[in-house]
Amino acid sequence: MRSHYEERAEQQYAAPQPLPDPRVDRKFARICALVREQLPAESFLDAGCGDGRYLRALDAELPERIAGVDISERIIETARAAAPRADLRQGNLEQLPFGDGEFDLALSTQVIEHVLDQPRGARELARVLRPGGVLVISTDNDRAWVSRVLNAPRMALVRALRLSGRHSRVQSPASGFTRESLRALLEDAGFEVERIETFRFHVMWPLDFAPLQRALNALDERLPPHDAGDVLAAVARKR
Numbered sequence: 001m002r003s004h005y006e007e008r009a010e011q012q013y014a015a016p017q018p019l020p021d022p023r024v025d026r027k028f029a030r031i032c033a034l035v036r037e038q039l040p041a042e043s044f045l046d047a048g049c050g051d052g053r054y055l056r057a058l059d060a061e062l063p064e065r066i067a068g069v070d071i072s073e074r075i076i077e078t079a080r081a082a083a084p085r086a087d088l089r090q091g092n093l094e095q096l097p098f099g100d101g102e103f104d105l106a107l108s109t110q111v112i113e114h115v116l117d118q119p120r121g122a123r124e125l126a127r128v129l130r131p132g133g134v135l136v137i138s139t140d141n142d143r144a145w146v147s148r149v150l151n152a153p154r155m156a157l158v159r160a161l162r163l164s165g166r167h168s169r170v171q172s173p174a175s176g177f178t179r180e181s182l183r184a185l186l187e188d189a190g191f192e193v194e195r196i197e198t199f200r201f202h203v204m205w206p207l208d209f210a211p212l213q214r215a216l217n218a219l220d221e222r223l224p225p226h227d228a229g230d231v232l233a234a235v236a237r238k239r
């Protein structure tokens with residue numbers, strides 16, 4: 001599996017990119033907001049840090065002790081350029097390269113759905129947190145029906161023209177969650193779930209024009225709490 005992610009990192013994350021525009025990238029904006037709600041903290045871990053975008057975006061607000069881990073050594077190189085003061089290590093979620101109780105705040109965004117042993121990954125997140133420490137976690141929502149409907153014509157055309165894989169050569173296998181299954185995973189790992197929400201609707205390339213995405217973001221923000229967003233996020237406290 002690691003070779004798969006090394007190839008993906010070389011293709012998509014070979015160098016630091018400008019931070020996403022929070023007016024367009026609702027996931028980026030919302031995840032940053034969820035982390036900020038838990039600050040200040042004494043120590044922070046980004047478990048599945050990717051190119052280091054959250055470490056970079058939140059750097060001025062994060063504590064002195066910050067760390068990140070990713071399965072790909074190539075993407076860690078990119079993250080080091082984006083977040084030079086962070087303690088960045090190669091590793092996977094099922095065996096985090098940190099000691100017990102090293103952190104009081106952790107983020108893991110769009111990672112758990114790619115993990116082969118998800119219960120073990122959740123237990124590892126609990127292990128590296130102190131008692132009372134907080135986890136902000138996000139994953140794919142199995143009930144993201146709004147975006148499925150929006151993208152159905154595009155997906156049908158891609159299949160008809162046999163264009164699958166043309167835009168991105170490396171696809172990452174994933175298994176999404178529902179509110180119920182994410183809550184059960186976290187509770188079984190030793191967390192008390194304080195909050196679960198879904199958010200974001202999106203259209204895929206080549207229809208992902210910024211004005212259209214901003215309109216979808218505005219719609220999502222105005223809706224009452226719902227189960228239909230692409231992203232499922234939870235805030236959970238270690239018991």
